[in-house]
Amino acid sequence: MIRYVLMRILWLIPVIILVSFIVFALMELAPGTILDAILAQAEGMTPEGREQLIRQHNLDRPMIYRYGVYMLNLLQGDLGVSDHTGLDIWTMFINRLPNTLILSFTALVIGASVSIPLGIAAARKAGSITDNVIAVFSLIGMSLPLFWLGILLLLLFAQQLAWFPAGGNNHGIRSIILPALCSSVGMIAMTTRQTRSNMLEVLRADYLRTARAKGVPEEAVIRKHALGNAWIPVITAIGTSLAAQLAGSVVVETVFAWPGIGRMAAEAVMARDVTATTGVIIMTTILYVLVQLVVDIMYAFVDPRIKSQYINSVKKAKRKKPPTLAPAAAGGTSK
């Protein structure tokens, strides 16, 4: 197990190198960035001044050299300063990270406490009116564009009823309710469907029939026998939606003017700030991959089958070759 976790963490290194290279290279190609501004500034200078300016920014060197310098700084925890504001990017990121975490966890708690009971209810009464109503609502929830839902929530609850503030995070607990509600909707829809289909699969399993045949009361059948097995994919679903929320916070944070890392990323790309964009995307990617790793580890802990499978594969691996890195559970990509 430790070996597996270590391998997964080591795998982060090539991921970070490649991700940062892709983003760094793409942003250098983007028109209208700081590099163009420097070159434009250099146009009107004396030859000596121009040369000095260009050398100062390493513009006489190949891109790979600038990338190397960037990565060396990154190793020392230095993500550079913003091209426009001159603020330190690491500090900016760390200041904004708690806001995103609070929002994501609140949405997660709301989402899990609504979707799991709904999914179980739908599966137990499969084919009934309750099931159909839940199915229709979760389909609609999946089809809602979150930015639109956010605007409607603001229109109703902030502008018309004035129950909640219209954005930002300076109103304590009242300011988190609307954004958390908005970002939990997509998750509720997905997790309800996931819970329902897992529960259905488990309810049809032979060991449940055995339990009933033994005379176990229906409540205990659901609670002890069914739920224990239906949990596993639900945990993955919740974990992946946490990862998705961390990554996809861009939209909700922009609509609700929530000062988190998603909005920071959107602002950085919009301002064509090369350093800030590269920095915030690298950090978000690390966070995203770490969350997925935690989900995978939890998955192994909850499901004894996977654990034993893993232990067997290690035993085999000692004879053959090291275990391959299992990618996150299928469907784990987010938008």
Place this chain on the structure above:
Amino acid sequence: MSNKNNGNRATKTDILVTKKYRKRSQIGDIFHYLKFNKGAMAGFVIFSLIIVAFLGSLFISWDAITDINVSSRFARPSAQHIFGADNMGRDLFLRVIYGTRYSLAIGFGAVLISAFIGVVAGSFAGYYGGKADDIIMRLSDVLASIPGILMGMVIVTVMGQSLINLIVAVGITGAPVYLRMTRASILTVRNNEFVEAAKAVGIANLRIIFTQVLPNGLSPVIVTVTAGLGITIIVASSLSFLGFGVPVPHPEWGAVIAAGREYTRNAPWITTFPGIFIMMTVLAFNLFGDGVRDALDPKLKRR
């Protein structure tokens, strides 16, 4: 009365029985099961309405949706302007109907790109295995670990704002899902006897992949494609909303919502109607996608 009913039932099962033993293509099979799925049929009806809107939009001139008309600024929904008018007095109904083409183009275009990259790379990874598999999968993992919307934003920034670039950006970021799905599906097919037979006969590997292996492992990919259409439209309209989509005068739904955001207090209709259209389009694709999934699921098939 009961006689008549019995007669009907008998003929119906007769048809079913004869149909059951007639050989159907895979696509024909899917449509056969979709006919019995109420959700899929509802999705089909909504989708037909959207197609009607698209066909109607072909008769709308570009001037009709871009000309500024001061006298009808912020006109409320009325007989003259069914959905009202926006901050520049442009008729919102015409703009929203015209916007249908963008969402359909983005949805189908981007999914086509994702699926093409995913299916080709995934088939190679799955069929050849070994080094090729390792390299392709690791690259796909790297692409998948960059959050999709951020990657889309960066790609659009680099390539410039246009419909084509938005489609390409969304298409590239979506590819890893299809890749993983295709690879997993190919892995289950490639060790079958018929593949071995094809190899023994001496058919080239590429031809085996595209004529023997891929057609037999395609159903999970079809499910992913139909399920992906809705998500793709949401992602693309989110990018447009954030300002990384189709440039301004084009009435892409996400962009119309973004433009109407400032005026929600006095003119909520500007944001409301395009949102309903996004939702209905995505809902149609999701309903249809669920139907296709159930049709291809061997566990649910014969019920």
